[in-house]
Amino acid sequence: MFRTSILNRIEETKIMAIVRVETLKRAIEIADGCLAGGVDxxxxxxTLPNAGEMIKQLNEQYQEKLLVGAGTVLDSETARLAILAGAKFIIxxxxxxxxCKLCNRYQIPYMPGCTSVTEMLTAIEAGAAMVKAFPISSYYGPSLIATLKTPTxxxxxxxxGGANLTNIHEWLESGVDCIGVGSLLTKGTQEEIMxxxxQLKQAVIKHRTQKN
Structure with missing residues (x-):
């Protein structure tokens, strides 16, 4: 799977679950709930020491059904270990x-956290596939994306952060390319996650239908 194919899938799904769990059992419950609801x-x-093993196990269990990547990757050593475990993107x-260089070498999309326009353009010019508006998404909300996209x-x-069932339509209208979601897709029962x-996926489909 090449970088462009991975990016196309991320942009098509539009919603990404941000998972921090200690056990594979819980990761599978989250994955099953997300997949049943249309988020893949x-x-x-x-942030957890077993992240690599979890990525490996999820890839083996779900194959192409699930697009699994690594988050909180602070250095190239961790990035390489994540890619060897099967991570399809690095955040x-x-x-x-x-x-950034390592991910480009192996055709893996890299999405670094950036706060300013200067940081964002520096990352994109270096080869980042997408920038993560972090931690500013939670503070400024959907209006942030439209503000950033006006000059760029x-x-x-x-x-x-910052997206929920009430304001998901505002985020989609803002022009955001992917929405990272935490507790809504990782807390509660498998049925609640589903x-x-x-609901998040239905909002994406509705937005696309209205746009077209």
Whole structure:
């Protein structure tokens, strides 16, 4: 799977679950709930020591049904381990040049966290596939994306935090390219996760229908 194919799938799904769990059993419950609701992109955070093994196991179990990537990747060593485990994309709270180079070498989309337009353009010019508006998404909300896209309409942006069932339509209207969602898709029962994923995905489908 090449970088462009991975990016196309991320942009098509539009919603990405941000997962921080300690056990594979819980990760599978989240994955099953998300898939049942129409969300097939999961970021497994490297804030936990077993993230690599979790990525490997999820890939083996779900194959092409699920697009699994790594989050909170702060250095190139971790990025390489994540890619070897099967991560299809790399996300970080910061921009790191060595991680960017490594991801480009292996045709893996890199999405670093950026706060300013200067940081975002620096990352894109270096080869980042998308920038993550972090931690500013939670503070400024959907209006942030429209503000950023006014001078740089070609800039691919992923939000991280701030999106919920009430304002999902505003985020979609803002022009965001991917919406990272945490607790809605990782907390509660598998059925609750499925219902939340379903509502988020329905909002994406409705937005596309109205746009076309």
């Amino acid at each position: 992109c999961l970021e497994i955070s490297y 970080a709270p910061n921009y790191n040049e060595s991680v 309409p070609y800039l691919p942006i992923m939000s991280s 219902e939340n994923a379903k």
